[in-house]
Amino acid sequence: MWWNPAFILLIIGSTLIDYTAGYLIYTNKSKLYRLIFLSTSLCFNLGILVFFKYGTFFQDNLFILFRSIGYHPSWVNLNIILPVGISFYTFQTMSYTIDIYRKNLEPAKSILDFSLYVSFFPQLVAGPIVRAHDFLPSLDRTKQIKFDPQSILMILGGLIKKVAIADNLAYNVDIVYSDPSHYPSIIIILASLAFYVQIYCDFSGYTDIAIGIAKILGYNFPPNFNHPYFSKNPSEFWKRWHISLSSWLKDYLYIPLGGNRYTQFLTYRNLYITMILGGLWHGASWNFVLWGFLHGTLLVLHKIILKFKISIPYTRIMQLLSVLFFQGIIILSWIIFRQTNYSLMKQTLRKFLFFDFNFSLSGIGLGNLRIFSTIFLLVIFFTLHFISHKSKIPISQKLIFTRLNTIFLILAGIFLFLFWPTKNNPFIYFQF
Amino acid sequence: MNIENIIRYILPILLGVAITLMSLPYLYKLLPNDYSRTELIISTLKNRNNNADIVLFGSSIIMSGINSKELTNKLNKPHNILNLSSSAQTIKESSLYYQYFDSTYNAILQFIEHDKLLEDPVLLNSVSRNFRLLGYVPQFSTQTFLSSDEFKYINSNIISLSVDSRDFLINTINQQSRRIFRRDLDMTKINNDLFYPNTYTQVLSSDKYSRLIKQYNPSEPVLSFSPSNKYIEFLKIIAEYFESINVSFYVIINPINPDLFNYTEDYKNNMCDFLSSIQSPNLTIIDFSNILNSNMFIDHWHPNAIGKDKFEIELARVLNSSK
Numbered sequence: 001m002w003w004n005p006a007f008i009l010l011i012i013g014s015t016l017i018d019y020t021a022g023y024l025i026y027t028n029k030s031k032l033y034r035l036i037f038l039s040t041s042l043c044f045n046l047g048i049l050v051f052f053k054y055g056t057f058f059q060d061n062l063f064i065l066f067r068s069i070g071y072h073p074s075w076v077n078l079n080i081i082l083p084v085g086i087s088f089y090t091f092q093t094m095s096y097t098i099d100i101y102r103k104n105l106e107p108a109k110s111i112l113d114f115s116l117y118v119s120f121f122p123q124l125v126a127g128p129i130v131r132a133h134d135f136l137p138s139l140d141r142t143k144q145i146k147f148d149p150q151s152i153l154m155i156l157g158g159l160i161k162k163v164a165i166a167d168n169l170a171y172n173v174d175i176v177y178s179d180p181s182h183y184p185s186i187i188i189i190l191a192s193l194a195f196y197v198q199i200y201c202d203f204s205g206y207t208d209i210a211i212g213i214a215k216i217l218g219y220n221f222p223p224n225f226n227h228p229y230f231s232k233n234p235s236e237f238w239k240r241w242h243i244s245l246s247s248w249l250k251d252y253l254y255i256p257l258g259g260n261r262y263t264q265f266l267t268y269r270n271l272y273i274t275m276i277l278g279g280l281w282h283g284a285s286w287n288f289v290l291w292g293f294l295h296g297t298l299l300v301l302h303k304i305i306l307k308f309k310i311s312i313p314y315t316r317i318m319q320l321l322s323v324l325f326f327q328g329i330i331i332l333s334w335i336i337f338r339q340t341n342y343s344l345m346k347q348t349l350r351k352f353l354f355f356d357f358n359f360s361l362s363g364i365g366l367g368n369l370r371i372f373s374t375i376f377l378l379v380i381f382f383t384l385h386f387i388s389h390k391s392k393i394p395i396s397q398k399l400i401f402t403r404l405n406t407i408f409l410i411l412a413g414i415f416l417f418l419f420w421p422t423k424n425n426p427f428i429y430f431q432f
Numbered sequence: 433m434n435i436e437n438i439i440r441y442i443l444p445i446l447l448g449v450a451i452t453l454m455s456l457p458y459l460y461k462l463l464p465n466d467y468s469r470t471e472l473i474i475s476t477l478k479n480r481n482n483n484a485d486i487v488l489f490g491s492s493i494i495m496s497g498i499n500s501k502e503l504t505n506k507l508n509k510p511h512n513i514l515n516l517s518s519s520a521q522t523i524k525e526s527s528l529y530y531q532y533f534d535s536t537y538n539a540i541l542q543f544i545e546h547d548k549l550l551e552d553p554v555l556l557n558s559v560s561r562n563f564r565l566l567g568y569v570p571q572f573s574t575q576t577f578l579s580s581d582e583f584k585y586i587n588s589n590i591i592s593l594s595v596d597s598r599d600f601l602i603n604t605i606n607q608q609s610r611r612i613f614r615r616d617l618d619m620t621k622i623n624n625d626l627f628y629p630n631t632y633t634q635v636l637s638s639d640k641y642s643r644l645i646k647q648y649n650p651s652e653p654v655l656s657f658s659p660s661n662k663y664i665e666f667l668k669i670i671a672e673y674f675e676s677i678n679v680s681f682y683v684i685i686n687p688i689n690p691d692l693f694n695y696t697e698d699y700k701n702n703m704c705d706f707l708s709s710i711q712s713p714n715l716t717i718i719d720f721s722n723i724l725n726s727n728m729f730i731d732h733w734h735p736n737a738i739g740k741d742k743f744e745i746e747l748a749r750v751l752n753s754s755k
Contacts, residue, residue, distance in 0.1 A: 145434070146434065147434045147437045147438055147441075147442075148437060149437055149440070149441050152437065152441040152442060153441065156445060168602065182643065360637070360640075364640075370602060371606065371609060372605050372606050372608070372609030373602045373605045373606050376605055405440075405441075406440075406444045409441060409444035409448065410444045410445070410448040410451070411448060412445055412448060413444065413445035413446060413447060413448020413449045413451075413452070414448040414449070414451065414452045415448075416445070416448075416449070417448065417449045417452045417453070417598055418452060418598055418599075418601045418602075419599075419601075419602065420598055420599075421599060422596060422599050
């Protein structure tokens, strides 16, 4: 992933082609021509995405395949750099032309409006994937910068999640996951729990900041997360995690494939295709494919359970157990997501799943692992997350109306400063 | 409305940051962290009320490797020796203390690890911050030992050093919790003991020992010794400094665990020959790389009780035979 001025040509190209395609699709009556223009838009966007994101991946795997049959290709080794934000803006522009084709949207009034939609800075590099019908109508309203309390507190919350929690947890995760064989199961479990919270805080923190900044500028983005870690099953999880991506995949991949309109077998097929491609969207590596496959399997299993009407008593204990059980599987899936090296993944999974009852913590570099600050931050996260989930109004809203809001804000400033790491960690989703 | 919201919601956050920034230098001294021993060393040298005439500097190898009171008992002449080593203390860090010495001291014994000679000596910014936040004020003579960037950084204003040290609370939380898991680590002793602040009393399992040896043994045999010119030059600068204040300066190469077998005999012989070649009247270098057997180590480089006794005996022998 790289910041390279030349890559601006890609986003300019995508903007010009999709704006033109959108206009032509809208103004043309011929179904054939409309399809041609749509196909041009999709081919261009998918083409640049596949080339930049998966070019090296396909090449490396082809090399492995050829070498396995004794052929040693002498092609030039492409070291393709992934342009920042490409996964997000290509999906945005594709949704634009598809929605126009489906007659769900009118084109942007000008190339300038469309360019703003594509390159709007708060969400350009790591989402959320904003639909044109959510963004373009707001361009008609008069804009003024408005520092409303909700936006300020949303940005503050995002900063705390990303900087104070996620980046500090990353410290422990990076050390443990780089050499899982060195650590006992208890440390692996702690690091896995830390990554489970890190990825949520990193990504949702970023989107909170993006949504907050957009709101200050007068644009309302829909939420991208809705307490996914209280989900009891995979369907619920994908309605709460990275909502903009999951809804995009549902609207533009799963439903066009047939969704659940046909046979059970086709429904399961469609789920697998959607989730595997969704996994691959995250990165050009087999572990993401495996991660997508795992989530596809979970969704299929859930459908099967629902089909057989296997009912679980709806008591509080059972709800809690359902959440805990399912979230345990989510933690496992994040191990697969995080460990791109197969050998390290295997070691981590083995120690996570098969507890070694080794509680001896000497000789493992305890001082470097920051165990207690990791546990401290996990406790803070789960407490706030629980309060937020149980509360009918967001914590930020509560803070606005309480008389103690000034004290809370001062404490937030203190916490943010003391836990702001001295080493910078980029947003995890920047790499996608 | 914007101004009102900024005042109500952004200013308190900034106020919280400002309050923390202003109080950080005080909190840093108040809350225990991994660097508290530095404060002990600075105050000991500043106050000069201990009548010490020989001072030992070095890393945790010396913290566990030398009991300076027992060393004193092994010497022919009466001396008062202080062990002012600290965890991960490098020669650059020790050089910050040199400004406190004068001709009332007899000797400074600087212990170094052999592999440090292969790299240019560098003063870490974290060390500089630690010293300044604990009240250290660099004197003009310290400039001799530091590069211009290092001297500039250590003389930075306390606010910018505080900003860079903002993660000290995390260090405190983890240090305090380490007490639960490492009962052998007596932080009170480490932060208060001027003679034998031993940290390594817990016996490692053979599996953990093997893992550490594997981790620290070079992947390939090291056959030749190629020291850093800057490091050697640095030693000479220090030696000249101590000569100017009439204090003897000894550099002692710490023992190498023979189980780190890829540090070959050729390497050790090369090192020994080289160190002999750079000796001078004001720079005495003592090579202790081969004095301990592998059963005298608790891990890859810290001496155990047997190793400590042997270390003291050898050191006493050298000191007794010197001027």
